[in-house]
Amino acid sequence: MTSTDRRREFGAYLAGLRRHSGRSQRQFAAALCAVSGAQSITRNEVSRWERGERIPDVWLPAFAQVLGVPLHELEQAAAYARGDAQATLPGVAATLADLLPDGEELKPLTAPRGRRIGATTVDGLAARVHGLRLADDVLSGGDLIAPAFRELRAAVRLYRESEHSDETGRGLLVQIGELGQIAGWIASDAGRGEDAERAYRLGISAARQAGDAVLVAQLAGSLGYHMTNSGREREGLKLAQAAVAVSGPDAPAATRALFLDRVAWAHTRAGEPQPAMRALGAAHAALDATDGPPSPSWAYWVNREELEVMDARVLTELRRPLRAVPLLQDVLGRYNATHAREVALYRSWLAVALADANEPEQAAEEARRVIEASGDLSSERTAERARTVLHRLKEYEDVPEAREVLADHGHLLLA
Structure with a gap:
């Protein structure tokens, strides 16, 4: 991770604290001036801090007082922004590295020691996953990254450490896959690209083991979309096309339309206008289909309006x-x-x-x-x-x- 990435994450962290305090940038600047006795803090200065252009070391005590946040947490966050390898952003899941050892497939422990769980637990997890999706409609990545990754870690541990039937295990894997997708999307929105890719890849592993081809395609397409928007257009195009192939021609109408839309965008970013326009047409045709299976709950937002935006x-x-x-x-x-x-x-x-x-x-x-x-x-x-x-x-x-x-x-x- 580059120093610029760290500073931007630090800025997003500060912006989240400020928003949770209910203050605009202008109001926050005024509050800092009031507690510090200075008159030099302006809205533009707050904006520079929140974009990661500057680290407000001298103002951290005033931040702590205005925001009600322990000073040591702010100092730890500032150390992270300066490149301290031992420092992390407080309250934010940095990576998924703690979920599974490198290269290990997602699977239960050989000797589970936890309680036995059933369909009720899976249903509760599914409700929380959908709640995250709905929250993402009205909130941004920096506000949701901590709860999203907390849920993802908890779901993986539940799957690996509990006793459950094969049917319940498959249900958990599906929810881990869906959590991997929404957590990856949220991380990407927060500017945490590496965490987004880890989440997507973990989700793909879970969806594959669950045998849910459409969910595998959703995750592969999401990862491809992230790559397309991160300067890796050819990789993104390959994944977008793979998502269409994996889901097959009989996939639910909304999901097939979504996957084709991502192909169109990847072709566009790769400088290929004619294939892009053909993919757009295919996406609209797919959405018009009425004889396929019902769409999964995670595709609730895919409609004609969203296709028109693309x-x-x-x-x-x-x-x-x-x-x-x-x-x-x-x-x-x-x-x-x-x-x-x-x-x-x-x-x-x-x-x-x-x-x-x-x-x-x-x-x-x-x-x-x-x-x-x-x-x-x-x-x-x-x-x-x-x-x-x-x-x-x-x-x-x-x-x-x-x-x-x-x-x-x-x-x-x-x-």
Whole structure:
């Protein structure tokens, strides 16, 4: 892990503490000034700390007082940001290395010593897993990473250390697979790429042992999507295509559509427009199918609206704004406003598409919305998209609206 990654994780940790205190960045800066007697702490300074640009060593006692957090925990977190190999971020699951020895398959201990469990325990775990999914609709990765990885560790230990029937064991493996997927997604959103990959790979192992091909495909596709967005487009494309193959032509309609959408995005990022457009068409055709098996609960969010968002993202990436802009405007007009991260992400694509359409004034307006929303989200996805939008606006520095946004928020490009 690079020093930049550590500082960004530290910044996300500080941002999470601040949000849990119920303060905006401006309110937090004012509170720090009040307890320290200084007048030099501004919202922009808080923003720099939360992006990991600076480590606020001298202000840590004031942080502790305002946030009600033990000073030694903040000092430990700062040491982690500076690269201390012995330090960790308090309250955050750093890795999955403690779950299983290197290279060992997920399996029960040869001599279980725990209590015997049954279907009721599996049902309770399934309810908590679904609760995490629903929480992810309205919260960001930095807010959920600790509970997600705590649940994943507990589920693995329950499977390995309890006594259970083969049927119950399979049920536990399915839930570990689903937990691996949502934990991986949350870790990726929090900017913790290595943890995301570990979670996905653990989930794949569990889903394979459970014999759940569609869940294996969901995890492989999720890992491929993460790779596609991390500069490994060819690896991501191979995994996305493997997910379609593993799930087969008779997979539930929503899941097949989701897997094909990921193929479309991977082709797009790999610079292959025609295969991307074909995959989009296949995704829509798959969703129209009515004769397949019912969709699993984890695919509840896959619908026509989400496919249209991916259409627009692909069209934006391929520099076809005349088709992308109306799609995004229509979807955003109907989208659930409580899903703040997704709204910010979709607005970021709209901002870029508007810039491509030579509408810099409207692009600047959307960019400001994206940037202001991302400041209140513990999501590396939205932070990265805000930077992307700002880069695009730099081509219109001679337009007053764009120049004003860059003057107010151009420092984000230094992160």
